Amino acid sequence: MLGAAERQNQSLLCVGLDPDPAKFPAHLRGDASRIYDFCAAIVEATADTVIAFKPQIAYFAAHRAEDQLERLMAHMRAVAPQVPVILDAKRGDIGSTAEQYAIEAFERYGADAVTLSPFMGFDSVQPYLKYEGKGAFLLCRTSNPGGDDLQNQRLATVDGQPLLYEHVARLAQGPWNLNGQLGLVVGATYPAEIERVRELAPTLPLLIPGVGAQGGDAVATVRAGYRRQGDATTGPVIVNSSRAILYASSGDDFAAAARSEALRTRNVLEAARG
Numbered sequence: 001m002l003g004a005a006e007r008q009n010q011s012l013l014c015v016g017l018d019p020d021p022a023k024f025p026a027h028l029r030g031d032a033s034r035i036y037d038f039c040a041a042i043v044e045a046t047a048d049t050v051i052a053f054k055p056q057i058a059y060f061a062a063h064r065a066e067d068q069l070e071r072l073m074a075h076m077r078a079v080a081p082q083v084p085v086i087l088d089a090k091r092g093d094i095g096s097t098a099e100q101y102a103i104e105a106f107e108r109y110g111a112d113a114v115t116l117s118p119f120m121g122f123d124s125v126q127p128y129l130k131y132e133g134k135g136a137f138l139l140c141r142t143s144n145p146g147g148d149d150l151q152n153q154r155l156a157t158v159d160g161q162p163l164l165y166e167h168v169a170r171l172a173q174g175p176w177n178l179n180g181q182l183g184l185v186v187g188a189t190y191p192a193e194i195e196r197v198r199e200l201a202p203t204l205p206l207l208i209p210g211v212g213a214q215g216g217d218a219v220a221t222v223r224a225g226y227r228r229q230g231d232a233t234t235g236p237v238i239v240n241s242s243r244a245i246l247y248a249s250s251g252d253d254f255a256a257a258a259r260s261e262a263l264r265t266r267n268v269l270e271a272a273r274g
C-alpha cells in the first residue's frame with residue numbers, strides 16, 4: 001500500500017491527524033464534537049498529497065471522541081482507499097493485553113498499521129503480527145530530546161555493544177520480522193541516526209515524525225533515509241507532519257491552507273529525493 005500511494009501521489013509525506021479543539025478555527029474552536037468534521041476536511045483537502053495518514057489516538061481518546069475516530073477511519077477508506085492509515089497508539093503490553101490492543105487497532109478502527117513500543121520484548125509485539133497484511137512500526141530512535149535517556153544507552157551484554165536503538169533496528173530487520181510486517185519510527189530531528197537505522201534496516205519502512213512543528217530538517221531526513229537502488233528503492237520513507245499542516249491557518253480557510261502546506265512539504269521532500 002505504501003508503494004502504491006507513494007507512486008500515485010508522488011509523495012513521501014504523511015499527514016498526522018492530531019486534532020486539538022483548542023487550536024481549531026474560530027467557528028469550531030473548543031468544540032470536541034467537531035473533531036470528525038475538522039479531520040474529515042483535512043483528509044479531503046490532502047488525500048492526493050500523501051503516502052499515508054497518521055491519526056494519533058490520544059487526541060481522540062482525551063476528548064471521548066473514539067466514535068469520531070471510527071467514523072474518520074471509514075471516511076479515509078472512502079475518500080482515499082489507496083492511502084494506508086497508521087494508527088499512532090504506541091502500545092506495548094504483555095501478550096494477552098496486546099491481543100486486545102491489536103483487536104482495537106485492526107478490527108475496531110481498521111488501521112493498516114499501528115505504532116508500538118518494543119520495550120516489553122517480542123511477545124508484546126507478536127499478537128499484532130497474527131494479522132496478515134497489517135504492519136507494526138516499532139519506536140526506535142524517537143524525535144524527542146528525552147529519547148536519549150534510554151535509546152542512546154549502550155548494551156554491554158549484546159555482541160558489539162550496540163546502542164539500544166541500534167539493537168531495536170537489528171531485531172526489527174531480522175529475527176522479529178517474521179512475515180515482513182515491521183517498520184521503525186525514527187525522528188526527523190536526528191538525521192545521523194536515521195542514516196544509521198537505514199544501514200541496519202535497509203528494507204524496512206521508516207516512519208519519520210519531527211518535520212514542521214518540531215523543526216526537523218526535511219531535506220536531511222530524506223537524504224538520510226531514502227535510498228534508490230537501480231529502478232527499485234529500499235524500504236519506504238514516510239515523513240510525518242501534523243501541527244504545521246493542521247493549523248496552517250486559524251481561519252475558515254484552514255483546509256485550503258492545510259493543502260498548501262502539505263503540497264509545499266511534499267515538494268520539498270520530492271526535491272530531496274534527487
Ligand SMILES: O=c1ccn([C@@H]2O[C@H](COP(=O)(O)O)[C@@H](O)[C@H]2O)c(=O)[nH]1
Nearest residue numbers: 016056142143209212213214241242243
Ligand atoms: O518519535 C516520535 C514518535 C511519534 N511522534 C508523533 O508524531 C506526531 C508529530 O506531530 P508534529 O505536530 O508534527 O510535531 C505526534 O502525533 C507525535 O505523537 C513524534 O512526534 N515523535
